[in-house]
Amino acid sequence: MDLLFNIFVSPFIEMVTMPDFLLQVLWEGFVSGTLYALIALGFVLIFKASGVFNFAQGIMVVFAALTLVGFHAAGLPAYVSLVLALAVMGFLAWGVERVVLRHLVNQPDLILFMATIGLSYFLIGFGELIFGGEPKSMITEQLGLPTGSTTIEIFDGIVILQHLDIAAAAIAAILVAGLALFFSKTRIGRALRAVADDHQAALSVGISLNQIWAIVWFAAGIVALATGIMWGARSDVSFALQIVALKALPVLILGGFTSVPGAIIGGLIIGFGEKLFEVYWGGLLGGGVEGWFAYVIALIFLLFRPQGLFGEKIIERV
Amino acid sequence: MFKKLILGTAAVAMLSGAQMMSASAExxxxxxxxxxxxxxxxxxxxxxxxxxxxxxxxxxxxxxxxxxxxxxxxxxxxxxxxxxxxxxxxxxxxxxxxxxxxxxxxxxxxxxxxxxxxxxxxxxxxxxxxxxxxxxxxxxxxxxxxTYWNQLSSILKYIDSKGGIKGKKIGFIYLDVGYGKEPIPLLDKLATSMGFTTAKFPVGVKEMQSQSSHWLNVRKERPDWMIMWGWGAMNSTAIKEAAKIKYPLDHFIGNWWSGADADLRPVGEVGKGYVAANFSGxxxxxxxxxxxxxxxxxxxxxxxxxxxxxxxxxxxxxxxxxxxxxxxxxxxxxxxxxxxxxxxxxxxxxxxxxxxxxxxxxxxxxxxxxxxxxSCSDHEGAGSVFLQQWNGSAWEKISDAIAPMNDVVRPLLEEAADKYTADKPDWKTQSC
Known part of the structure; x- marks a missing residue:
């Protein structure tokens, strides 16, 4: 009886009696959701263009963040470091296309996936060689990112909003919207969608597969840099940062691998869902449940929409 | 050039091997x-x-x-x-x-x-x-x-010395792996004997850098003191999150693997007041x-x-x-x-x-x-720990050596040792 009470009654009483705390939980869910969407976006971009799950996305986040703080540590101003880090990600995109992808056109998806695993390990080793394994601090104030917090007194309690979280949510939203517009309204975006549908058909109408791949990997590199800045500021910049990429998996399952809006909505559903469950129901299971609960949410959605929330329905005709 | 590089690398490898072999010989x-x-x-x-x-x-x-x-x-x-x-x-x-x-x-x-x-x-x-x-x-x-257990007992002694531990709620945030869970049996036993309650917050490896839910739970539970058994990126994230919810950092104590310079440098001024155990200078x-x-x-x-x-x-x-x-x-x-x-x-x-x-x-x-x-029977030395506090840019020693509660911990260690060896009939023991 107590168990049923703790599942179906007690959490809702808590929500009603401590509305300020509920607001705080929802805010944290929103911030996490936008940050998850940002990570998922990196995967979606590359999957859309090549049908490949980019195993290297996590280490790209680390590599981009380390490059940024590395340039700054070398004495360069923050904005110059940012531009140079973007240039490095552009060079990486060009290199991946020239050295890896170009030779694998029309190979099975599994081969391309394996290639991204190889790329991931190369970047880990190369990154450790250049930057070392010590954790570094992300530059925030130097980049104009706000610090500090605002405390709002509401419902006889408080809600604390970190300025960095507000900035992170805003930047993630702008980046997601910008990329969505870029890929839906521009010529390159249309070419990308053509490549995603059928490599050979796209080639036959004169679309340069190599160019599209380089652009998409560069866009994924920009997303990786933004992700690295935001997550690095919340923790530190180290190779442990690649683990955050795992947070994108349930978002991708939920939102679909090919949908930018899916990444956004999926990220928010996972963000809100896992925070609410962890805070109000997690204690019943000993806590630490958000890691797997995100997958439960995703799997529940999959039961009803196997292609994901916004994924394209695959119809195979006999 | 490439050929030279390969030959050079091979030569260095052979020389290193020869050096190792000669070292092995003597x-x-x-x-x-x-x-x-x-x-x-x-x-x-x-x-x-x-x-x-x-x-x-x-x-x-x-x-x-x-x-x-x-x-x-x-x-x-x-x-x-x-x-x-x-x-x-x-x-x-x-x-x-x-x-x-x-x-x-x-x-x-x-x-x-x-x-x-x-x-x-x-x-x-x-x-x-x-x-x-x-x-x-x-x-x-x-x-x-x-040991971890003695360390925990020293930390609890420190808390007890700061206004008493009886009736208090102690939060325990830990990396959810073997290392983090190791002191929990002792924490539970001492909670009963010393009269405090506990609230535990496990952090999975995947959540090391995403701890907002854990700290929302800390805010909900309102523990009087927090103890951390963290490692790696978990430490700096936890301290930042604690500061974020305005948890008093001088009531947040990390174990000796949660108090490194590498943990606090990325946190900087935000981590001012955080306390950690240590046993070396x-x-x-x-x-x-x-x-x-x-x-x-x-x-x-x-x-x-x-x-x-x-x-x-x-x-x-x-x-x-x-x-x-x-x-x-x-x-x-x-x-x-x-x-x-x-x-x-x-x-x-x-x-x-x-x-x-x-x-x-x-x-x-x-x-x-x-x-x-x-000694033959005591393989840990029952050494003491001291506490250090982060001043925003460096660690400062804030306590003398705090001896562990050997009288309490030793019987529990013996019990755990018996349990470990109980199902191993061929286990080698010794008399001291």
Whole structure:
């Protein structure tokens, strides 16, 4: 009886009696959701263009963040470091296309996936060689990112909003919207969608597969840099940062691998869902449940929409 | 050019091999170092490995080794991965390894059953299986200078000294792996006997950098004090999240693996007031550290990236680990009368060394750590810890040595040791 009470009654009483705390939980869910969407976006971009799950996305986040703080540590101003880090990600995109992808056109998806695993390990080793394994601090104030917090007194309690979280949510939203517009309204975006549908058909109408791949990997590199800045500021910049990429998996399952809006909505559903469950129901299971609960949410959605929330329905005709 | 590079690399490889072979042929103290300079936990692994090897290299350069025999430290990269750690163990044990320092609780748990079979002791300094403190049950396992359980009891004593612990709520946030869960049985037992309640917050490895839910729960539970058993990126994230919810940081105490410079540098001013346990000195203001700087770092023989990193908390932890190994080697030489010793001799050394205050002074480490006296039955030394506080840019020592609650912890360790060996009929024990 107590168990049923703790599942179906007690959490809702808590929500009603401590509305300020509920607001705080929802805010944290929103911030996490936008940050998850940002990570998922990196995967979606590359999957859309090549049908490949980019195993290297996590280490790209680390590599981009380390490059940024590395340039700054070398004495360069923050904005110059940012531009140079973007240039490095552009060079990486060009290199991946020239050295890896170009030779694998029309190979099975599994081969391309394996290639991204190889790329991931190369970047880990190369990154450790250049930057070392010590954790570094992300530059925030130097980049104009706000610090500090605002405390709002509401419902006889408080809600604390970190300025960095507000900035992170805003930047993630702008980046997601910008990329969505870029890929839906521009010529390159249309070419990308053509490549995603059928490599050979796209080639036959004169679309340069190599160019599209380089652009998409560069866009994924920009997303990786933004992700690295935001997550690095919340923790530190180290190779442990690649683990955050795992947070994108349930978002991708939920939102679909090919949908930018899916990444956004999926990220928010996972963000809100896992925070609410962890805070109000997690204690019943000993806590630490958000890691797997995100997958439960995703799997529940999959039961009803196997292609994901916004994924394209695959119809195979006999 | 490419051909030259290949030939050059091959030549260097052959020369290194020849050097190793010649070293194997003569007497040496071979000490494998299961280090992790790569992977998600490299931030902690690098300084520990540097401190360990630098001290041994200093002994080689300054004293010609130990008892006239050079020390060879061979690093094997584990990436803090238990499976790789076991591979490192298997690939090095046949080279005359004297002792293993696994630098990971996960690897230690794998090596504890192997130690009596291969007759090579395992020293997990301040980590690993707390029950190995019971020498009668674990003749080949050591965890000087103190165990996680004793450390927890010292932290609780500190809390008790700050206005009493009875009736208080203690939050325990931990990395949800073997290491983090290790002290929970003791925490639960002491909660009953000391009259406090607990709230536990497990943090999965995937959530190390995403702890907002955990700290929302902390805000909900409102513990009077928080204790952390964290590692790697979990530490800096937790401290930032604690500051975010305005938790009083002087009531947030990390264990000795949650209080490194590497953890707090990325946090900076935000982490001001945070407290952590420690059992080895801070800084380079010790003659032995000065010798390390002179003979190793300045001579370009160290892997440390920046001279200013010498003396960091984890660097000194690795160095203290090397001090205990070196003292045990010297004790083994004295006990056996041999210059070159074996793993079995080393076990004797680990049960007979005496790192007294006078000996610490003689080593150039006066006040660096609490004295440790080895014995057959007590494989941890029941050493004390002190507490340090982050002032926004560096650590400051804020307490004297806090002795553990041996009277409470020892019976619990004995119980845990009995439990471990109960289902192992062939387990080797000893009488002390």
């Amino acid at each position: 007497d040496m103290h071979y000490v494998p170092s299961l280090s992790y300079r790569t992977g998600p936990f490299a931030g902690g692994g690098i300084p520990v490995a540097n401190g360990f090897s630098d001290y041994m290299n200093m002994l080689n350069a300054r004293d010609g080794g130990i008892g006239g025999v050079k020390i060879v430290v061979e690093e094997c990269e584990t990436g803090y991965n238990s499976q790789k750690g076991v591979e490192c163990y298997e690939s090095t044990k046949g080279k005359g390894a004297l002792v293993y320092n696994p630098m990971s609780t996960g690897i230690t748990l794998q090596l504890v059953p192997k130690a009596p079979v291969d007759e090579i002791p395992v020293l997990s300094m301040g980590y690993g299986l707390s029950a190995t403190a019971i020498g009668e049950k674990f003749p080949w396992g050591f965890n000087y200078p103190t 801070i800084g380079t203001d010790f003659p032995a550290l000065q010798d390390v700087l002179k003979h190793v770092v300045d001579a370009g023989k160290s892997q440390v990236k920046d001279k200013s990193l010498v003396g960091d908390v984890l660097y000194n932890r690795g160095l203290f680990n090397a001090v205990i190994v070196a003292e045990a080697i010297a004790a083994a030489q004295k006990a056996t009368g041999k210059k070159a010793i074996t793993g079995a001799d080393m076990r004797v050394g680990l049960e007979t060394f005496d790192l007294s205050a006078a000996r610490l002074k003689e080593l150039g480490l006066e006040g660096f750590a609490a004295p440790v006296k080895a």
